[in-house]
Amino acid sequence: MSGSAHTSDARGAAWPATEAEARAVQEQLRPRVELADRAPAPGTPGTVLAGVDVAYDDTHDVVAAAAVALDGGTHEVVARATAYARVPFPYVPGLLAFRELPAVLDALERLGRVPDLVVCDGYGLAHPRRFGLASHLGVLTGLATVGVAKTPFVFRHGPVGAARGDSAPLLDGTEEVGRALRTREGVRPVFVSVGHRVSLDSACAHTLSLARRYRLPETTRRADALCREALREAATRQTGESRSPGEEGRAAATGRP
């Protein structure tokens, strides 16, 4: 076969094989980001707020993803799902979505609920090409998404007030691409940006609402715990049970083994 060098991911969709192709995909999809806010008001009972996250096992080349759904009113868990995949792309700053999204999309499908908002671990519009993983996930699924990251990446911000809820613009030069938001007193801020179908104000309001007791939103904390647990169990299942030397690095390509 000549021509396109695209390959297939675990879900059967085209996936870039090189950094140049990945950047081209971002440039192509970026115009599809919608800025109109379609997220529910924070605290609305009956709405579904989802968190997604992934964990890696580099030695086995496996990524485990988790999706957790919380009720918008009580923040109690109403659904959980996991998925596995071969790591489909190397870590390259600015191309994180190509490493995480196949497994995340799979986990979201298995969730059995359609979230009203998805909170991602990383950035949305706060991205060198304005298309971080939160925006990418939103465009691919049509879901409202926000990005909440733990570090400022390549961006700058002024001082953030000491009180919970205080914030400062996250700047790419003079352009506000997100917000440094303090979710707890005496704790480093988190870095919020728009993913898809949400406003920055709404993204920050949801982040604040979901992060009362801890720095990070409850959605990402739950998803983080779940994908780590899934990865541990996958490792245990291989080591402790089937000792077949030939079958090791080839853990399930997808699904719950």
Add this chain to the structure above:
DNA sequence: GCGACAG
């Protein structure tokens, strides 16, 4: 050319 660099 040399660092910096979401997770």
Add this chain to the structure above:
DNA sequence: ATCTTGTCGC
């Protein structure tokens, strides 16, 4: 992300 001991504090 992941590798890793102890330490300070509620």
